[in-house]
Amino acid sequence: MSEPASLSATAAGADAVAPALSGPRGPRPRKRLSRANIIVYGTLIVVSLYYLLPLYVMVVTSLKGMPEIRLGNIFAPPMEITFEPWVKAWSEACTGLNCDGLSRGFWNSVRITVPSVVLSIAIASVNGYALANWRFKGADVFFTILIFGAFIPYQVMLYPIVILLREMGLYGTLGGLVIVHSIFGMPILTLLFRNYFTSLPEELFKAARVDGAGFWGIYFRIMLPMSLPIFVVAMILQVTGIWNDFLFGVVYTKPDIYPMTVQLNNIVNSVQGVKEYNVNMAATLLTGLVPLVIYFVSGKLFVRGIAAGAVKG
Amino acid sequence: MHITDPSISIRNLKLSFGAVEVLKDLDLDVAQGEFVVLLGSSGCGKSTLLNCIAGLLDVSDGQIFIGGRNVTWEEPSRRGIGMVFQSYALYPQMTVEANLSFGLKNAGLPRDEIARKVAEAARILQIEPLLKRKPAALSGGQRQRVAIGRALVRDVDVFLFDEPLSNLDAKLRAGLRVEIKQLHQTLSNTMIYVTHDQVEAMTLADRIAIMKGGQVLQFDTPHEIYARPSCLYVAEFIGSPSMNFIDGAVAEGIFAAPVGDIALEGYDFAGPPGTGPARLGIRPEHIASGPEAEAMPVRLETVVELVEPLGSDTLVRVGVQGQSLWVRMDGQAVVQPGQALQVGFAPARAHLFDKATEARL
CATH class of the missing domain: 1.10.3720.10 (MetI-like)
Known part of the structure; x- marks a missing residue:
């Protein structure tokens, strides 16, 4: 009498274990495109653009010749890259009487x-x-x-x-x-x-x-x-x-x-x-x-x- | 106890930070080669006293003598002391060797003598393989050894320890405790050791100074402090679990309490036995239970309330007439909550304190 009882108890125990094995296990999956991520990365991207855009304009403009600047497309990349302005700024630009640049x-x-x-x-x-x-x-x-x-x-x-x-x-x-x-x-x-x-x-x-x-x-x-x-x-x-x-x-x-x-x-x-x-x-x-x-x-x-x-x- | 040639002598020491009196008119004499532990709960002024002895804090009043010399205004390095700190305080950017020799270099010792002393200290503390390492690469126990070594190389008369083992885990603490005691027996320097751990105090000290509120309450051998605490605070502080107290009144050799009258036969009164409200203290290990209780002059019928098995012992809380008492029983004893238990003790092992002045009766 006691033996079958203990057997069925073991079986019941195994049944109880089965769902435990198939349940959640290991690291919790994270959603890449969650709302929090969108807000955080969105804000960061907008703010960095806001700060980097003027820098971009400066770098681009400094590499253009004056004729190209006069066209007025300040966001456009230079058609012809020139380092002339950099050389001039460093060693030729005039301040008052001196013309030896920065x-x-x-x-x-x-x-x-x-x-x-x-x-x-x-x-x-x-x-x-x-x-x-x-x-x-x-x-x-x-x-x-x-x-x-x-x-x-x-x-x-x-x-x-x-x-x-x-x-x-x-x-x-x-x-x-x-x-x-x-x-x-x-x-x-x-x-x-x-x-x-x-x-x-x-x-x-x-x-x-x-x-x-x-x-x-x-x-x-x-x-x-x-x-x-x-x-x-x-x-x-x-x-x-x-x-x-x-x-x-x-x-x-x-x-x-x-x-x-x-x-x-x-x-x-x-x-x-x-x-x-x-x-x-x-x-x-x-x-x-x-x-x-x-x-x-x-x-x-x-x-x-x-x-x-x-x-x- | 009168000391003729004290190693350290403190006279009327006072220290105040603004309106706060941290040390109040403190006197202390430490004999040559004695191991004294300053024991007290946090904020009692024990570390402050040690810092005053080291010269790291300026005193407000009073004098400090080390080796018969008045060092009250002396720089820490010129007092003939070495100090070991709780956080080790090793210089992180220096190797162990450089840590050990830093003080000697400052004292302007010749190079070969420094090397000899560092090697000697490293040998005593068995840290020779670590000499080229940085403190960050050492374990807590090794760091504390190096810190002790830093005091050791300087050939000082007095070692000051400021809770040196409190940052270590329990097992290491017990090991280093033994080593410090061994070191004291080898070197026989005067040592002053600050701790809040009563086990460290009891095991290491020749004498313990129990401090509270910037004063020394009792300065005596561990045995005396345990057996004859001079006041209620000391009685409560020393011993784990702490002493049981029963409120009542003393009159003509009888302690009258709610649990019944207790005849104080065999109790050694500190002065002429007075009368009035008092507290009777008895340590859990001095309360016998079961058959042994039969032989005790004072017996109480109690009920077991709580059982805490510790392995070696079992702590049992028993209730009698609304009064709870902790009893230390053998670890093999079988007791259940709700069970009736007869306990008993000898008044000779009890302690009586005046309820108002808290002094021993």
Whole structure:
């Protein structure tokens, strides 16, 4: 009696197992063309077109000759590709009396950007380190004042700085502009570095102190090697900001040492002669190239830096 | 206990952050070569005290002596201490070797002496094969060994441990605990060890300082702290599962409680036996059950409410007159909820505390 009963129980068990085997199994299938995907990709495509279209027009126009531009088809690809406008923009375009193109402005901008970036990052990183790790008296007040500085519009300070630079004998020199850029980068960079150093484990700092490292020892031997990502971020910010600066460049320098942006403006806005749209476009692209390159090159480094920093000791 | 030549001596130490008093007028004497554990729940000030001893926090008032020298204003590196942190705090960009030698380089030691000391520490801690690796390539236990090595190479008198095992899993923790104890026996340095884990405290310490609210409540050997807790907090804090408490009143050698009158025969009063509201504490492992309860001076008829088998032991919650008691029974004991159970204990093993002052009676 008991045996058949147990047999039928096994059979019933097998029946129960069968649907379990044929039911859903493995990863849940995803629909490619779901409503969410259409909305997300649709929005992304529309927005990228919106941003890329002007760039397309610029590139295309810069590769056309003037006769072709006069036809007025700004979206049409060039019938005959010419690099003449690029050459002209770099080495022949006239600004005022000089006719050596943007090349002069390019080297001026390099001479302004490199020292400004190095100086501002060097000072701001030490500032941020001191504020994060060495809680000196008045640190909070100092920090608040510094952050407050980030919210004052530059235009308010233009003229007082002109007077300051004049009194120091730096008005109209590269050095003066470098100092101005370094100081104006201070609030945001200090904030950036302070927050990064605060996020590093405090015990590392304590361990280094027990190990007898001093202010500079800890900064150079412990903090710096761990901070590549934030230095790259600061560099991207500063290079882009200083290279693209127009206001300080036009106010605090003189024509001989105008940065590239000011020179670009002078080329594009020159009122005499024919408006050479292709040269203007090429000049603009040339000016924008440096931040773009920095972004692409260090963007990779940035991601690598973050990945390396993620493995904490 | 009076110490003639203390390794560490703390006098009237006070520390406040603004209006918050973290350490309140704290005194502590640690003997040469002693292993002292600072034990307390989080926020009791134990880590703060350790940081003050290390010199990583400036004190508001009071003095700290290490090896007879007043180090209150001294830099951490000049106090003759080595410190091991909970998160290991190894320098991630340096190899194990560089981690170990960093402090020695800062002290300006010659290269061959650094190499000798690093090799010696690596031998003691058995981390020789790891010397060329970066901390990221080490396991948690290996990292903590390197962190201990960093303190070891510096030839210091005093080791400070700030919850060094709390980031490790249970098995590794037990292993490293034994190693730390072994290391102490080998080196016989003074060690101060902060933890919230009472098992670590009991197993490692020569003496335990139980802290609460920035004060040391009791500073005694593990055995004394377990057997004669000086106040209600210590009694509750030490022991797992924690002590059972019965509310009542003491009068003329009798503890009167809802569960019945308990004659306090054999109880060792801390002072002259007073009268008034009190709490009687008895540890679950000191309550006998079944036939053994028959021999106990105090017996209670109870009903089993809950059973928690742990393998080696079985924890049983029993109810009597609305009072719940935890009883530790043998792991082989067969008990069911609802079953009647006779339990009993000896008043000599009980603890009496004043209800108002929470001090031991």
